[in-house]
Amino acid sequence: MTSRTTGPATTGGGAGAPRRRLRARAVALRTWLMSRLFVPLRKKRKAHLRYAAILDGQTVNLHAVLPPSAGLPDRAEIVLRRGRRRHHSEARVYEGPAGEILADAAVLLGAELGGAPVEAGRWKLRLRVHSGRRSRSLALLLLKPPVPYEGPTKPMAASPVSGARHRLGQSVTGNARVVSAAARPAVEVTKVHMTHAGITVDFRVLGTRVDEPWVEFVASKHRIEQTVGVIEPGGFRVDVPLDAMAPRRGRPQHWDVVLRDGSGQSMRLGRRLHDVRNPLRVFAMPSMAITPQGHPPLIVHPRYTPAGNLRVTCTRMPEAG
Incomplete structure (x- = not known):
């Protein structure tokens, strides 16, 4: 057997403490702005996400309650948008036990899986509802980011197929979005x-x-x-x-x-x-x-x-x- 003289495998270091403190302050400020300013002004006109998570690393699972003004649509879809690129995925709308109008959706991410061909970047999430010939686009408010659950398993940090990384995020006004990044080598x-x-x-x-x-x-x-x-x-x-x-x-x-x-x-x-x-x-x-x-x-x-x-x-x- 022959051998080559090469250095050991290396890995990159993490962010420093000052950067983590700055990020924590930015998150706290954004949360305050959403809860005190943006959410009260927009909650009656937008869809509110009761549940949102990416558990398998490649599927966005959503459960939302629609505003009363939306009524019971004939059909609905989730629109994933970045710039001029859009991907549509069917959503289910139905009346809940308390008379509220609910929507469920599962959006698969990744062209290699037959899902949305997302690339690295921030993708806006919106719910488009259709009643007859009329349609309306609703922002999806995400008031609280997903919280990791306890147990023998945990949410996947990356797609098990492609290694691409997807997570749910929030805009400063509380709108949900998908933040995607390429697979790490x-x-x-x-x-x-x-x-x-x-x-x-x-x-x-x-x-x-x-x-x-x-x-x-x-x-x-x-x-x-x-x-x-x-x-x-x-x-x-x-x-x-x-x-x-x-x-x-x-x-x-x-x-x-x-x-x-x-x-x-x-x-x-x-x-x-x-x-x-x-x-x-x-x-x-x-x-x-x-x-x-x-x-x-x-x-x-x-x-x-x-x-x-x-x-x-x-x-x-x-x-x-």
């Missing part, structure tokens, strides 16, 4: 194949392009370069080189998995596009006795670190000496 593990003869890892690259990629298995003072195969557009497969990963001593050897390419990119393989709060437990994989061809058997344990990175631990079988 990442290498997402899709499957780990384990047999008694070896391990194969399937993965896909999100948010960036790779030029002539290869995978490096990195442990203390050791670095093994491994070629990758293409299994689909953006999808790759690599065989874990267990024949070269056996520790020379009795101690376990921990191997991290890094994707590199000819442009100098360096990204850890891992699993991050999920909604579970305890990925170490949910995505746990068993250890297995594996016998690489022509080598003594090993105990191999692929697993994910607390940061979600893939790591392969190899230990010599006791009887192997």
